[in-house]
Amino acid sequence: MDSYLEKLPSMVDAIRAIKEIIIANIVLIGQTPSPTFKEEKRTRIFMERLSEAQVDECTTDAYGNPIGIIRGTSDAKPPIFVVAHLDTFFGEDVDHNFTVKKRTITGPGILDNSAGVGVMASLPQILRVLGIRLRSDIVLVGDIQSIGKGNLRGIRNLLKTWPTPIRGAVCIEGGELGRLNYYSDGMRRCEITCSIPPTFRWTRKFRPNAILILHEVIDQILKLCLPQKPRARVIIGMIRGGVEHGEIAQDAVLGFEIQSDADKMVKSIYRDIKDIKNGISHEHEVELQLRTISNLNAARLGFKHPLVKSATEILKKLELKPVSVSSETELSIFLYYKIPAVTIGITRGDNYHLEDAFIKIEPMYKGIAQLIGILMAIDSGVCDEQ
Amino acid sequence: MGRLVAEKQKKKVSISLCLPTLNEAKTIAKEIVIMKSELMTRYPLLDEIVVVDSGSTDRTREIAREYGADVYEAANILPQMGQFRGKGENLWKALFITRGDIIVYLDADIKNIHHRFVYALVAPLLLYDGIKYCKAFYDRPIAAGKNIVRPTGGGRVTELVIRPLFSLFFPELTQIIQPLSGEYAGFRDVLEKIPFPIGYGIETSMILDIYERWGLDVMAQVDLEKRVHRNQDTKALGRMAFVILNTFARRIEKQGFIKLNKQTFSEMIQYNLVKSRYQADIFKIQGVERPPMIDVPEYREKFNIC
Numbered sequence: 127m128d129s130y131l132e133k134l135p136s137m138v139d140a141i142r143a144i145k146e147i148i149i150a151n152i153v154l155i156g157q158t159p160s161p162t163f164k165e166e167k168r169t170r171i172f173m174e175r176l177s178e179a180q181v182d183e184c185t186t187d188a189y190g191n192p193i194g195i196i197r198g199t200s201d202a203k204p205p206i207f208v209v210a211h212l213d214t215f216f217g218e219d220v221d222h223n224f225t226v227k228k229r230t231i232t233g234p235g236i237l238d239n240s241a242g243v244g245v246m247a248s249l250p251q252i253l254r255v256l257g258i259r260l261r262s263d264i265v266l267v268g269d270i271q272s273i274g275k276g277n278l279r280g281i282r283n284l285l286k287t288w289p290t291p292i293r294g295a296v297c298i299e300g301g302e303l304g305r306l307n308y309y310s311d312g313m314r315r316c317e318i319t320c321s322i323p324p325t326f327r328w329t330r331k332f333r334p335n336a337i338l339i340l341h342e343v344i345d346q347i348l349k350l351c352l353p354q355k356p357r358a359r360v361i362i363g364m365i366r367g368g369v370e371h372g373e374i375a376q377d378a379v380l381g382f383e384i385q386s387d388a389d390k391m392v393k394s395i396y397r398d399i400k401d402i403k404n405g406i407s408h409e410h411e412v413e414l415q416l417r418t419i420s421n422l423n424a425a426r427l428g429f430k431h432p433l434v435k436s437a438t439e440i441l442k443k444l445e446l447k448p449v450s451v452s453s454e455t456e457l458s459i460f461l462y463y464k465i466p467a468v469t470i471g472i473t474r475g476d477n478y479h480l481e482d483a484f485i486k487i488e489p490m491y492k493g494i495a496q497l498i499g500i501l502m503a504i505d506s507g508v509c510d511e512q
Numbered sequence: 513m514g515r516l517v518a519e520k521q522k523k524k525v526s527i528s529l530c531l532p533t534l535n536e537a538k539t540i541a542k543e544i545v546i547m548k549s550e551l552m553t554r555y556p557l558l559d560e561i562v563v564v565d566s567g568s569t570d571r572t573r574e575i576a577r578e579y580g581a582d583v584y585e586a587a588n589i590l591p592q593m594g595q596f597r598g599k600g601e602n603l604w605k606a607l608f609i610t611r612g613d614i615i616v617y618l619d620a621d622i623k624n625i626h627h628r629f630v631y632a633l634v635a636p637l638l639l640y641d642g643i644k645y646c647k648a649f650y651d652r653p654i655a656a657g658k659n660i661v662r663p664t665g666g667g668r669v670t671e672l673v674i675r676p677l678f679s680l681f682f683p684e685l686t687q688i689i690q691p692l693s694g695e696y697a698g699f700r701d702v703l704e705k706i707p708f709p710i711g712y713g714i715e716t717s718m719i720l721d722i723y724e725r726w727g728l729d730v731m732a733q734v735d736l737e738k739r740v741h742r743n744q745d746t747k748a749l750g751r752m753a754f755v756i757l758n759t760f761a762r763r764i765e766k767q768g769f770i771k772l773n774k775q776t777f778s779e780m781i782q783y784n785l786v787k788s789r790y791q792a793d794i795f796k797i798q799g800v801e802r803p804p805m806i807d808v809p810e811y812r813e814k815f816n817i818c
Binding site for chain 2: 144145146147149150151153154157178223224225226227228
């Protein structure tokens, strides 16, 4: 491991030397809108970029995830996966034209996750420039239907049907450089919908207000006693409802997420919230619907896992301070299948989910060197000893 | 792309991309990065990317240099011949500083830039022996505001001025779908032999002069699908139309279509409503045309033309 650790700082300069290839990939991919469930155009562009980069194979799986394969030197070693989700939060009607300046690239979805996908599409050329050929095949996956209601469907389907063992995986996100995620909390993302039937207008003097009903739901959720161990929390993340200022709201929706490092606790809190919902529905004589949008099981690698230790060393060698929090991304699915994996960030930036999100260009070169380092660590066997 | 590169090598021609700029810090980097990545590093189609700047006050030149373009200030090229501000001036001076046998001109404010803007323009010149000049056409959605793109629009001067004029005097030229598009490519041995108006009239004069001297058969046009650009207000388009009409009038007089018995005027007055009062805004045409570059002694010396 020490041999490539020493080479990492010099890799940064070599990567910077082909910056136009990397930036062009980020821009050409990122300017193609790719809202969840409508990733076809970006899939096509991503495959074009892989093909231009002369990957050894380029295809889609049965579910529609685009895949490129860089062949390794050994048939005996299982492949290493590099994954970046293809979908973004922005609709096709948003202007996706990016602005490139001396130090930044700005555009909707660049941090989540066009920069990640663009870097992944550049990987074949980066490896060629660095003169690196791994023993394992590298499988580059731009998974679809990942975020929000996508519920990681793309990667779930890919891993469910992948025919061979997988040696290890690196999930890449545009930001934030320094993140090193190796565990995922259990998670259940839900919506409670309150709809007041129109008949209430005529039959009751005091009509219920959908927003106030949901306010009551929130109030009772906040009164839940959540344990310190296992860690658990409920995030109230989204609320919308009503039509105008002077009219009692007939419809409202509450979005929340239950998170815990124990799946049992997620289930228990979900049951509590279901009881709250049923109670309020009964007492206020209104219809409340509780719907699960997505869920994940808790999974983790230990901090002592050789992959985590190696990744930590790699980040430190590049003078990056590793920051570890739970990550409910593709990582969860790899860990669920007992495949050692980490999630890393490629660069720094801001305005994450705004239309003027931007990345800084210079830190990206370290972010890419970090990715190469982790791939080399996996190829050297850090995931093979479990 | 492989075929284009092979054809370029077979014909032993070199290709220069020229980007004329004036305060294009927002868009210039993207154009250079994509062209350099796709058409220099990945496929060796372009031999150089040259920015000719009219004295930008933003960071256009600094950014262009950062991304590897050769950057020139128009005022420093052939300084003994004086300096004028205008796109045509930059394109004319680009002939002096570029090396290519083919020169591709692209506006530097294209928001949806893609390398097809270059390879599509170059393809007819490389693949068809008779073609000497190639012009772009496209759908023109307008960036109407922050993150708002209107699906149609643009091309108003084309439809209100150029197309009626072409229909009256040169009906064959109405086949050109977007005669005012700012994206075109041509062989040096054609471009060096025509005069260049310094401003907006350059696209019109170029078509008319090439048509007069070499005919329509040397021209091609290619579909670039879509070009998103900044919208210009009606007054700016009015000034553009004024310059183009002036250029056109000179050409049709020279070719004997009309005879102007009196000198035309070089000023246009536009009005702005300011606090309930109309204020006159006077726009003056400079009316300068640069001579064919081949007539410039320094050029002949540089390119060893006897």
